[in-house]
Amino acid sequence: MANAVSRMASGAVDLLTVGAVGTISFGVGAIVLFNIGSSMPKDPIVGKALCFFEVPYESDEGHCFKTRLKQGLTEMERVYEQQKEEREQEFQQKERELDATIKKRTEELAALEQRRQTLEGEKAQIIQARSDLEGQIKKLEEIERSSTSFNLFTARPWKRGLRVTTGIEYKSFVQNQEWVKSWCYVHFETSGGLMAQLDLGTRWSNGTQNEGENNAAALQAAGFSALEVAEARQLCAFPAAGR
DSSP states (O other), X not given: OHHHHHHHHHHHHHHHHXXXXXXXXXXXXXXHHHHHHHHOOOOHHHHHHHHHTTOOOGGGXXXXXXXXXXXXXXXXXXXXXXXHHHHHHHHHHHHHHHHHHHHHHHHHHHHHHHHHHHHHHHHHHHHHHHHHHHHHHHHXXXXXXXXXXXXXXXXXXXXXXXXXXXXXXXXXXXXXXXXXXXXXXXXXXXXXXXXXXEEEEEEETTSOEEOOOOOHHHHHHHTOOHHHHHHHHTTOOOOOTTO
């Protein structure tokens, strides 16, 4: 039992001895490394290596700080230039888009201006045409006031070079086209070289009408059949009753 206790005590003393020796060795190593760093000459390679491990030496004179500061500034400058280039590219893209938009709007405004000028020209033509029409209407009103009635005629081609003519007597035409009587006829030349008239009918504004009075002798002289007379009558331009 006594021997076992003695051996344990001896082992503990050995462990304490090893720990003390290790501590002393580490401290000596740190002192030696510091002394080496402090006493080394100004070799750039050595300085960079010591700066990397952050071990200063006497002749450093702030070299490590300056080196790290320079590296930091260089990196900041690189990042700034990169961001600046990206911003410039974005700005140029926006500028191109804005130029395209401005060009499109300019073209649209030019087209609208051209359309406005065209409309102004058309408006001026309409105003001039209206003015001319008003002048003509005034002249017709003056003619209408100076007469009790006046006639208008419409002629439509038929056959044999003949034309069906419709005459309309107006009491007032300029304001309300008020008519009184309408008649339809065909002028033709007889076999004897005389001018004659084929009566195709008469109508009045109150609705009264007749189909014309043509005796058989006149039709025979003109060479018209009853069917041809009915055909010619279809070409009469009688106005509607009440107008």
